[in-house]
Amino acid sequence: MPEDPVVLPLAPITKVAGVTTGGAYELPVYPFVEPAELRGKIGRHAVVVVGAGLAGLTAACDLALHGVPVVVLDEDDTVGVRGASSRGICYAQKSLEIFKRLGIYERIAARGVSWSVGRTLAGSDEIFSFDLKSLPTFGASEQPPFINLQQFYIEWFLVDRIYELGTVDLRWKNRLIGCEQRRDAVVLHVETPAGHYELESQWVIDCSGSHSALRSILDVPVQTEHAVDRWCISDVRFRARPPAERWTWIRAPFNDGRAVWQHLMGDDVWRLDYQMAPDADPEQFSQPAVVADRLQRQFGAGVDYELVWVGPYSYRGQCLETFRVGRVFFAGDAAHVMSPFGARGGNSGIQDADNLVWKLAFVLEGKAPERLLDSYDAERRPAALQNIRITTRTTRFLSPQAQMERILREAVISLAREYAFARGFVNTGRLSSPSHYAESPLNVGPGGGRSVQNIALTLPDGKRGDLVDLLEYAAYRVLGLVTQPVDRYFAQELELLEQRYPVRFFRLQTAAVETSALPTVIDADEQLSAELGIAASCACLLRPDLHLAGSLDEAGAPDIEQALRKLLAQA
């Protein structure tokens, strides 16, 4: 869906403020502050994040929560992309759970539009619909399956939150122009309005997007596949509201039989996204008069609207051959780009940051060896390739190239009207779901690598909360959830493990019947046990990114220690 159009504007993006009144957004502008390095003060930073987009700001905010000092460099001085105020719009449950941890979920929920129903149409017939809330893979979390919100709002909330936390050195108008890797540090060359400076950092996370300068400087090989499919966004505010559901037309009569997406975002703005003919002129297609004509065909002659934003784009599939080069990590669009269908671009960038930050924090604290950081590439690169594979399948359905591809798609559409089985072939985007790190070197047992939903529970202090709250309670350590009885001796052994490893143990009970030597978490309706897939007598290790490392049946302290060592790459 043009759920997450992130790449390759085809024409200069038009902010159509002059065309309608009150349509365009007003974005915040942040001040340039002269960096300390320009006044001669030079120190080695722990982490520098390059790029204050979704992935970069998520990483910076998360590092701040872990107590890691971080510098963020951004060449711009606002949120959104070089004046392109509208980009990704759909934030998936896993991202929303991460945002809850970062402390911006409430703001997103208040401003955005929660949805779970999607309808797919061909011509004027509905051929397929779904309600994500009814699926067990989405239904158990405290966060909804999806919230739609303009990407710049998410970035804006993250910047606000980062300023609230007060420990991140956010440097606007700081452009990276060079980089040297040394054995023990990276030296970055940065250009600012006040001059050029160098800064040294132990680790660098490049989140600077699909045109990453760092990637070129370090000469990282990239695999690229161009697609021929092209689309045009029209963000529109109506006086009369269409329903807050995701509607997709495979063949829309009002777009000459090509695909159209319709999504509600924040501020009552609809994202309408139109597939263009292969030979269409993107500039002409984006003219306000042409947009108006299309809107009248779609919503009737009397449609009353303001145009907020228009921009044509194409997309491509791209993946770096490695997500780590020495002390530099690549995340978000700098590491991978894909077609926007299913909202897998932005959401996977957020998951990249989520995956890397706890590992970096543990390494910087001396709680894990640097080897742990290798698992970032081992987990996130397969996740990116999987996302690219899934989005490419959608592209092939939505933009059939060969004659036989068109015939097969026609057969699917005609059968789907009548038979349930054929609806499974209708592919208007497989919506972003958390990656499963099935092959991760950090997995320690059954269920290893699976993402766990943010389940409601009662915290050790008796308050109602959820897994994310428990993570905060545990200071973002590994969660050790023990379902077997814990006597005083076992509790002492676990306490010793807590001293040696970044882990906090909790007794998981369905009711507060037994007194326990460990802090107790109550899972009254057994939703968490079901989500973890655990037995009555086991210890379960849950990573700070809420991916399961695995569960250990009838485990004693030595077994748990061995598992912890594997999870922390010490074994």
Place this chain on the structure above:
Amino acid sequence: MKTEPTLKSPDDFYERLLDAHRGLNADESAQLNARLILLLANQVGDDEVLAECITAAAKPFVR
């Protein structure tokens, strides 16, 4: 993938298939075949068997 005969009357099936295509132009016939493939795939219901069938069908065209 089964390669031994399973149809009681291959002639009946073949006749039905030809009859279904009778009077159709090439495009309509291609449509019919595509619908039939998808319907049959769902009857088979086994990813591995289907993969083997696709490989076997594509054999003469492997370059």
